[in-house]
Amino acid sequence: MDTSANSRYKASATADGSWPSLGHYFAPLMNERVAVGVFLAFLASSMFAGCVKTKESSPNSEETMRIFVFSRTQGFRHESIERGVAVIEQMGAENGFQTEHGEDQGLFTRERLGRYKAVVWLNTTGNVLDADQQTAFEDYIRRGGAYVGVHSAADTEYDWPWYGQLLGGNAWFNKHPPIQAATLQVVDQSHPSTRQLPISFSITDEWYNFKNNPQGSVNVLITIDEASYDPGAGAMGNPHPIAWYHEFDGGRAWYTGLGHREVLYDDTDFGMHLLGGLLWAMGAAENAQ
Numbered sequence: 001m002d003t004s005a006n007s008r009y010k011a012s013a014t015a016d017g018s019w020p021s022l023g024h025y026f027a028p029l030m031n032e033r034v035a036v037g038v039f040l041a042f043l044a045s046s047m048f049a050g051c052v053k054t055k056e057s058s059p060n061s062e063e064t065m066r067i068f069v070f071s072r073t074q075g076f077r078h079e080s081i082e083r084g085v086a087v088i089e090q091m092g093a094e095n096g097f098q099t100e101h102g103e104d105q106g107l108f109t110r111e112r113l114g115r116y117k118a119v120v121w122l123n124t125t126g127n128v129l130d131a132d133q134q135t136a137f138e139d140y141i142r143r144g145g146a147y148v149g150v151h152s153a154a155d156t157e158y159d160w161p162w163y164g165q166l167l168g169g170n171a172w173f174n175k176h177p178p179i180q181a182a183t184l185q186v187v188d189q190s191h192p193s194t195r196q197l198p199i200s201f202s203i204t205d206e207w208y209n210f211k212n213n214p215q216g217s218v219n220v221l222i223t224i225d226e227a228s229y230d231p232g233a234g235a236m237g238n239p240h241p242i243a244w245y246h247e248f249d250g251g252r253a254w255y256t257g258l259g260h261r262e263v264l265y266d267d268t269d270f271g272m273h274l275l276g277g278l279l280w281a282m283g284a285a286e287n288a289q
């Protein structure tokens with residue numbers, strides 16, 4: 001591995017405190033990085049001050065910034081899952097959070113979920129949780145937890161109405177045309193997951209048409225210009241949201257329709273989009289501008 005690969009997603013200053021030449025990519029995350037550091041320092045001092053750790057933790061009380069990446073599949077399985085997990089683990093190592101990955105739905109208990117600042121549904125498909133596990137996840141969100149959905153997270157849990165609302169506007173996957181390039185438009189540049197992106201850019205992936213348009217139910221971050229590609233059956237017309245966020249039922253949710261292709265996880269634009277979404281979900285990017 002070369003040095004650039006090792007530091008791909010690292011937001012760090014040089015010895016003199018200035019930002020390196022890659023700052024046009026990484027500087028926008030400087031405030032998040034500082035926020036995480038301050039947060040960890042605060043928690044460390046709290047621990048040494050004799051803070052008693054309660055037996056049952058909640059998403060807001062854990063001292064460690066920890067996320068759970070869940071990639072259980074009961075339908076189509078994306079070949080990109082393993083690369084996605086590795087990249088998120090690398091992001092965590094370089095930005096101050098721990099990543100745990102698993103496909104065991106038995107981890108969805110009240111106690112276990114309380115360990116995590118966010119739960120990433122990374123290209124999950126089909127019915128991945130039973131009724132008790134669904135209840136535990138609803139409870140986790142209501143306690144201030146966070147959901148990050150990537151691509152086929154929208155092709156998941158069609159029979160769980162609450163999940164459709166959490167995802168945003170019941171925007172479950174409907175159909176998709178063949179993989180092709182399309183033009184994306186950033187419609188909200190104020191969010192950590194978009195502020196480092198160009199206003200308009202072309203990228204190649206598998207583009208979902210959703211069963212329902214989430215516009216109006218969520219804060220849309222990015223739309224896809226249907227005039228720039230062939231949307232095929234189930235075309236949604238414009239605007240066609242492809243990434244969004246909202247606060248829901250006591251917690252927060254961020255979704256991106258990108259993330260089908262393995263190579264995308266090594267694309268800087270997509271990487272910073274995903275990292276910004278993770279940091280926002282964890283509450284580590286609230287004050288960054």
Ligand SMILES: [Zn+2]
Pocket residue numbers: 078151152206260
């Ligand atoms: Zn896909």
